[in-house]
Amino acid sequence: MQPVIxxxxxxxxxxxxxxxxxxxxxxxxxxxxxxxxxxxxxxTDPDSFSRLxxxxxxxxxxxxxxxxxxxxxxxxxxxxxxxxxxxxxxEVAAVRYTIGAGKxxxxxxxxxxxxxxALGGTLYQDLPSEYPGALQHSQKAARGVDTHWVELAEGSYxxxxxxxxxxxxxxxxxxxxxxxxxxxxxxGTASDGVIEAVEAPGxxxxxxxxxxPESMAERDPLMxxxxxxFVDQSRAAKKNRLSAPLTG
Ligand code: MN
Numbered sequence: 001m002q003p004v005i006x007x008x009x010x011x012x013x014x015x016x017x018x019x020x021x022x023x024x025x026x027x028x029x030x031x032x033x034x035x036x037x038x039x040x041x042x043x044t045d046p047d048s049f050s051r052l053x054x055x056x057x058x059x060x061x062x063x064x065x066x067x068x069x070x071x072x073x074x075x076x077x078x079x080x081x082x083x084x085x086x087x088x089x090x091e092v093a094a095v096r097y098t099i100g101a102g103k104x105x106x107x108x109x110x111x112x113x114x115x116x117x118a119l120g121g122t123l124y125q126d127l128p129s130e131y132p133g134a135l136q137h138s139q140k141a142a143r144g145v146d147t148h149w150v151e152l153a154e155g156s157y158x159x160x161x162x163x164x165x166x167x168x169x170x171x172x173x174x175x176x177x178x179x180x181x182x183x184x185x186x187x188g189t190a191s192d193g194v195i196e197a198v199e200a201p202g203x204x205x206x207x208x209x210x211x212x213p214e215s216m217a218e219r220d221p222l223m224x225x226x227x228x229x230f231v232d233q234s235r236a237a238k239k240n241r242l243s244a245p246l247t248g
Contacts, residue, residue: 005039
């Protein structure tokens with residue numbers, strides 16, 4: 001039984017005549033390789049997006065635009081990148097809906113930032129200008145290449161999945177979590193102290209990572225293990241829902 005894994009998407013304009021749904025193909029490739037059935041979720045409105053999540057056994061909040069600082073009560077700084085307020089509104093609601101539904105959630109890059117903001121946390125809008133001593137987090141190397149270390153918290157879910165506390169990751173972000181939300185625990189940091197992973201303890205699989213495991217998974221067994229665990233937990237959560245006694 002392949003669990004259905006929803007993937008959030010954005011809009012792209014290709015030319016004057018073509019505009020449409022976009023998500024990097026590495027996401028669905030990593031899901032398929034881990035035994036899941038990928039389903040790209042078009043950006044609709046918060047209500048109908050909840051119906052789309054009803055169709056899914058687990059949800060990936062994918063990478064993309066900067067988060068509108070209005071979402072966490074901040075003013076836009078000089079180096080804020082392009083934002084997509086509609087996507088923010090839909091995804092902030094969708095994070096809460098997914099967690100409320102008890103479905104596994106894997107939040108990647110922008111997704112990890114949206115997860116944090118949806119639960120009440122804040123962000124750095126631009127590391128190079130707001131975080132003295134920051135590493136190069138917008139790597140010039142190809143997307144799948146690992147460029148910096150992340151130290152994982154002893155005993156965290158990610159530590160259990162990877163079986164080690166130091167991992168190599170790629171880095172394609174200029175924003176990052178500033179203040180982690182009260183419901184999240186920081187479980188991964190870069191050597192400059194930038195938050196690279198958060199988890200919601202006591203929930204089903206609810207993990208945010210600042211790197212892009214989907215683009216490392218083709219060659220990296222650790223990132224394959226992350227997707228396998230996420231897909232396995234999505235399958236298990238589905239089974240639990242189906243076997244729960246009917247009420248009302
Ligand atoms: Mn990084």
